[in-house]
Amino acid sequence: MSKDLESLEESELKDSPFGRKISLSVRVKEKIIEYFFAVNGVVALVFVILIFIFLFKEGIQALNNIGLLDFIYFDQVQLDDSLKRLYEWYPTSSEERYSLLPLIVGTLMTAIPATIISTLFGVAAGVYLSEIANPKAREFLKPLIELFASVPTVVLGFLMLAVGASFFNDLLSPLNRLNAFIASLGLSFVIIPIIASMTEDALRSIPNDLRMASYGLGATKWQTISKVIIPAGFSGVSASVILGFGRAIGETMIVLMASGNAANITMDIFLSVRTMTATIAAEMGEVSQGSDHYYALFFIGIILFTITFFLNLLAEIIVNKMRKKNVF
Amino acid sequence: MKNKTKILTEDLSLYYGDKQALIDISMQIPEKQVTAFIGPSGCGKSTYLRVINRMNDLIGNVTISGKVLVDGIDIYAKDLDVVNLRKQIGMVFQKSNLFPKTIYENITYAPNINGIKDKKVLNEIVEKTLKQAAIWDEVKDRLHESALSLSGGQQQRLCIARALAVQPEIVLMDEPASALDPLSTAKIEELIHELKQNYTIVIVTHNMQQAARVSDKTAFFYLGELIEFDTTSKIFTNPSIKQTEDYITGRFG
Amino acid sequence: MEIGKKHKDIKGTFFIGLTKVLFVFLVFVLFMIFGKIFIEGMDIVSLEFIFDEPRNNMTEGGIWPAIFGTLSVTIIMVLLAVPVGVFAAIYLTEYAKDTFATRIIRTAVNNLAGVPSIVFGLFGLGFFILFIGRGIDDALGTGLIWGQPCLLWASATLGVLVLPIVIVSTLEALNSVPKSHRDASYGLGATKWQTIKKVIIPQARPGILTGTILAISRGVGETAPILFLGAAFFLPNLPVADICIGDYCIPMINPAEQFMYLAYHIFILATQSANPTLTLPIQYGSTLVLIGITFLLNITAIYMRYKYRKALGKI
Numbered sequence: 081m082s083k084d085l086e087s088l089e090e091s092e093l094k095d096s097p098f099g100r101k102i103s104l105s106v107r108v109k110e111k112i113i114e115y116f117f118a119v120n121g122v123v124a125l126v127f128v129i130l131i132f133i134f135l136f137k138e139g140i141q142a143l144n145n146i147g148l149l150d151f152i153y154f155d156q157v158q159l160d161d162s163l164k165r166l167y168e169w170y171p172t173s174s175e176e177r178y179s180l181l182p183l184i185v186g187t188l189m190t191a192i193p194a195t196i197i198s199t200l201f202g203v204a205a206g207v208y209l210s211e212i213a214n215p216k217a218r219e220f221l222k223p224l225i226e227l228f229a230s231v232p233t234v235v236l237g238f239l240m241l242a243v244g245a246s247f248f249n250d251l252l253s254p255l256n257r258l259n260a261f262i263a264s265l266g267l268s269f270v271i272i273p274i275i276a277s278m279t280e281d282a283l284r285s286i287p288n289d290l291r292m293a294s295y296g297l298g299a300t301k302w303q304t305i306s307k308v309i310i311p312a313g314f315s316g317v318s319a320s321v322i323l324g325f326g327r328a329i330g331e332t333m334i335v336l337m338a339s340g341n342a343a344n345i346t347m348d349i350f351l352s353v354r355t356m357t358a359t360i361a362a363e364m365g366e367v368s369q370g371s372d373h374y375y376a377l378f379f380i381g382i383i384l385f386t387i388t389f390f391l392n393l394l395a396e397i398i399v400n401k402m403r404k405k406n407v408f
Numbered sequence: 409m410k411n412k413t414k415i416l417t418e419d420l421s422l423y424y425g426d427k428q429a430l431i432d433i434s435m436q437i438p439e440k441q442v443t444a445f446i447g448p449s450g451c452g453k454s455t456y457l458r459v460i461n462r463m464n465d466l467i468g469n470v471t472i473s474g475k476v477l478v479d480g481i482d483i484y485a486k487d488l489d490v491v492n493l494r495k496q497i498g499m500v501f502q503k504s505n506l507f508p509k510t511i512y513e514n515i516t517y518a519p520n521i522n523g524i525k526d527k528k529v530l531n532e533i534v535e536k537t538l539k540q541a542a543i544w545d546e547v548k549d550r551l552h553e554s555a556l557s558l559s560g561g562q563q564q565r566l567c568i569a570r571a572l573a574v575q576p577e578i579v580l581m582d583e584p585a586s587a588l589d590p591l592s593t594a595k596i597e598e599l600i601h602e603l604k605q606n607y608t609i610v611i612v613t614h615n616m617q618q619a620a621r622v623s624d625k626t627a628f629f630y631l632g633e634l635i636e637f638d639t640t641s642k643i644f645t646n647p648s649i650k651q652t653e654d655y656i657t658g659r660f661g
Numbered sequence: 662m663e664i665g666k667k668h669k670d671i672k673g674t675f676f677i678g679l680t681k682v683l684f685v686f687l688v689f690v691l692f693m694i695f696g697k698i699f700i701e702g703m704d705i706v707s708l709e710f711i712f713d714e715p716r717n718n719m720t721e722g723g724i725w726p727a728i729f730g731t732l733s734v735t736i737i738m739v740l741l742a743v744p745v746g747v748f749a750a751i752y753l754t755e756y757a758k759d760t761f762a763t764r765i766i767r768t769a770v771n772n773l774a775g776v777p778s779i780v781f782g783l784f785g786l787g788f789f790i791l792f793i794g795r796g797i798d799d800a801l802g803t804g805l806i807w808g809q810p811c812l813l814w815a816s817a818t819l820g821v822l823v824l825p826i827v828i829v830s831t832l833e834a835l836n837s838v839p840k841s842h843r844d845a846s847y848g849l850g851a852t853k854w855q856t857i858k859k860v861i862i863p864q865a866r867p868g869i870l871t872g873t874i875l876a877i878s879r880g881v882g883e884t885a886p887i888l889f890l891g892a893a894f895f896l897p898n899l900p901v902a903d904i905c906i907g908d909y910c911i912p913m914i915n916p917a918e919q920f921m922y923l924a925y926h927i928f929i930l931a932t933q934s935a936n937p938t939l940t941l942p943i944q945y946g947s948t949l950v951l952i953g954i955t956f957l958l959n960i961t962a963i964y965m966r967y968k969y970r971k972a973l974g975k976i
Contacts, residue, residue, distance in 0.1 A: 106852065109854070110852055110853060110854055113853075113854045114756055114853075116748070117748050117749075117751055117752035117755075117756055118752055118756065118757075120744075120745050120748035120749040120751075120752055121748070121749045121752030121753055121756070121757060121766060122749075122766060123745050123749055123824070124749060124766060124769045124770045124773050124824060124825065124828065125765060125766050125769035127769075127773060127821050127824070128769045128772055128773055128776075130784070130788060131776065131780065131781075131784045131788075134783075134784055134787040134788045134792065135780070135783060135784065135787065137787065138783075138787050200683070201683055201686075201687050204679075204680045204683040204684060205683070205684050205687060207680055208680045208681060208683075208684040209684075212677060212680060212681065215468075221688075223960075223963045223967075224688070226959070226963060227956060227959055227960065227963070228691055230878055230879075230882070230955050230956070230958075230959040231882070231952065231955065232881070232882025232883070232884070232924055232951060232952070232955060233778075233882070233883075233884070233885075234882070234884045234924045234925075234927050234928050234951075235698075235882075235927070235948050235951060235952055237928070237931070238927055238928075238931045238944065238948055239694055239697075239698070241931050241932070242931065242941070242944065242945075243694070243697060269691075272687065287505075289501065289503065289505035290505055290507060290508075291466075292463070292466070292501065292505060293501065293505040293506070293507065293567075293570075294507075294517075295463065295466060295494065296461065296463060296494060296498075296499040296501070296571070297494065297495070297498075297517065297518040297521075297570070297571070297573075297574065298491055298492065298493075298494035298495030298496075298518065298521075298522075298574065299491070299517075299518070299521050300491050300521075300670045300673045301673060301677065302670070302672065302673030302674075302676050302677055303521045303673065305677075306676070307517070307520075307521065308507055308517075311508075311509070312507070312508055323775065326775055327775070329777070330775070330776070330777025330778070330779075330780070331777070331778075332777065332778055332779040332884075332885035333884050333885055333928065336885075336928075336932075337928070337931060337932055357777060357779045357885070360779050360782070360783065361779050361782070361885055361888055364782070364783075364786070364888065364889045365888065365889045369791075377783070378783060378787070381779070381780050381783040384777050384779070384780055385776060385777070385780050388775050388776060388777055388780075389772055389775075389776075391775070392771060392772050392774075392775040393768070393772070396768060396771055478664060479664065481664045483664060487666050487667050488664065488665075488666065488667065489664075489665055489666060489667040489668055490667075491670070492663070492664070492665060492668075493664055496663065496664065
């Protein structure tokens with residue numbers, strides 16, 4: 081045995097073409113490039129944090145200036161010196177009132193019906209596209225749904241205002257022409273594509289083996305859909321509904337244009353309401369920077385951001401749990 | 409005494425669009441025996457198998473000509489209840505395709521969609537089929553755990569149990585052991601041997617030795633045609649057709 | 662064996678039928694709605710409408726300043742968001758290992774995508790205008806130029822809003838580049854940057870372009886973020902300024918100016934115009950133009966993605 085590999089001298093390595101080391105300049109250049117990319121990489125994270133910080137920075141002043149309880153109720157002194165507890169959002173009154181209750185009710189009165197309607201139509205559409213439509217139809221219809229998802233929300237708001245309100249006014253004679261119902265309908269147009277698209281993706285990703293197994297056991301198409309496919313894709317469908325709900329809560333233009341913008345606390349879907357988002361949108365342009373009202377609006381922003389943040393997180397956890405359970 | 413014919417095809421041809429995948433296949437498969445299909449990959453064995461329970465219908469663009477009779481009945485008749493047909497014929501696939509549900513739920517899936525809801529009856533079915541599939545002892549204490557937590561061999565045996573749950577008369581197996589280790593394969597072959605007392609079994613296999621071990625009759629497919637069909641011992645010791653002999657002896661594969 | 666004639670699966674037929682009906686109803690309603698916009702809008706949309714100035718309190722004339730403003734914002738937004746988004750995606754696929762940190766980044770991208778648009782408006786105000794803008798003004802001692810609502814900050818805010826779209830599209834494009842191509846490049850002795858520059862980015866270009874188009878489409882349609890970041894209903898001049906070198910002047914987009922914006926224009930016309938009946942045709946017209954732009958962009962993006970996926974054999 082002439083030479084053990086291990087006993088090759090360092091000097092011998094240096095001469096062999098295989099032993100050549102990377103030149104310093106190249107190494108430095110590559111490192112700089114890597115850091116450049118890394119900086120860009122964390123940008124998204126940085127902005128999420130920045131949003132939180134800057135919302136917080138302005139909004140937290142509201143707690144100082146206004147106080148947490150005042151965001152819930154305001155005790156108004158009556159003529160007979162008794163106290164009446166008001167739950168009103170009325171920052172421009174001489175007795176400023178900052179109760180968030182009407183705004184939260186308004187948001188829920190539009191977001192919840194919208195999510196219910198959208199889940200019905202969206203899941204149906206998703207099931208249809210994934211399981212029932214033939215492949216040629218699907219190729220045409222799925223982009224169609226995507227196209228409708230791209231409609232600007234201001235257009236949907238405009239439509240509800242110009243067409244929807246009058247149509248339903250004639251049909252149902254509601255108390256307020258612009259109300260939570262009209263706004264919910266408008267919201268549905270945004271959310272249905274979200275739910276439909278995600279549901280279709282979730283169901284399509286279920287391997288065909290399972291369908292074959294079900295048919296092989298003598299199940300009908302509907303039995304296969306309802307007992308095998310939908311249960312298997314349930315996490316994906318739920319995540320889409322959660323995201324849809326989050327979107328409904330955070331939507332601004334449609335509710336701004338179609339909900340009537342009256343801060344009522346009501347369970348009547350045919351009355352005008354005011355959502356949190358519409359409040360910020362409508363009033364921010366009017367406030368002077370540094371006023372209580374200004375800080376209050378930022379405070380609402382914090383609440384919105386927090387709610388949607390957690391809904392998004394929840395949806396992501398569900399999707400990840402599904403991926404882990406997946407033996408596919 | 410010759411066994412009754414369970415499945416009969418006469419001049420069966422199948423086309424995927426323009427491409428002919430099965431060419432004039434005439435075969436009579438006997439009842440309560442094991443019939444094996446052998447032949448190189450892609451020669452129509454699985455396609456022919458899926459003709460029997462009309463699973464090919466689920467793939468688009470498939471046309472069939474010729475006769476297919478099960479128990480003397482034309483199963484391609486115009487208004488035949490295909491869903492019901494598949495309840496009478498069990499199928500085991502190459503890769504286990506258990507549902508992401510519990511072991512118990514996988515077995516009771518088929519009885520359930522047939523309207524059997526009585527817990528007692530379902531429990532009996534579960535125990536019976538799992539015993540038939542020789543897996544009862546291994547899973548009886550974890551019926552309500554996920555079926556996907558079992559090993560590959562166990563999953564495949566569970567698939568067999570699931571197929572038996574509706575008490576089919578025919579069981580079709582498409583390379584059931586090809587993805588399994590030798591021990592699991594042996595267990596499945598043992599299983600097949602037991603089952604043939606009560607069921608007509610048709611098995612597609614890549615593995616000639618397996619066909620020799622397990623089947624009573626063997627059919628050799630080549631490029632969509634049925635080359636030879638005879639008792640297993642004859643096919644493997646003294647085949648009539650040269651092509652069969654060449655394949656058996658490994659001259660091509 | 663009991664082999665027999667087909668029997669009616671009533672329940673199944675009903676539910677499958679119901680699904681079909683719901684779907685058809687949905688598509689029908691959508692077509693009705695957009696049909697209405699098309700019919701009403703086509704009456705007024707013409708080349709004049711697009712390139713003309715508004716007249717007579719927005720009851721006559723065209724919408725050119727709004728279109729110009731939208732274009733300006735979009736250009737700056739793309740210049741800001743696309744490079745950052747593309748480089749971020751490249752980092753995530755080519756450099757970062759699958760650690761806790763990268764998963765947090767991906768979560769952040771998803772979360773950014775779900776932030777309500779009005780919150781972006783607040784962010785733009787609090788961060789870009791008040792913090793950065795005022796900061797620049799203080800540092801340069803120029804008075805109040807950058808510390809107020811203007812094109813630049815509106816574009817920057819929209820840029821942050823569309824960032825996830827660019828990142829996700831680019832990620833998809835980068836992931837479609839087969840591992841074998843990377844292996845081949847490294848195997849031939851190329852450095853990481855060379856591989857990225859010469860092999861990966863060129864292959865991912867269609868996907869990056871798709872992402873850009875989708876980002877533009879989204880940005881054009883967003884109203885809430887820019888409500889108080891510089892959009893105005895009526896401005897006498899376009900946001901341009903001359904950059905002069907000696908006697909030679911080139912007009913360029915002035916990012917420190919306020920601007921008119923098509924989506925904002927529709928909003929104000931529909932809710933706050935002095936005479937809604939008279940401005941109604943203009944509302945429909947503007948809406949048609951806006952939808953026309955968004956649909957055109959999206960159809961292009963969808964078509965590109967379709968062709969790209971087909972070429973890769975995914976369809």
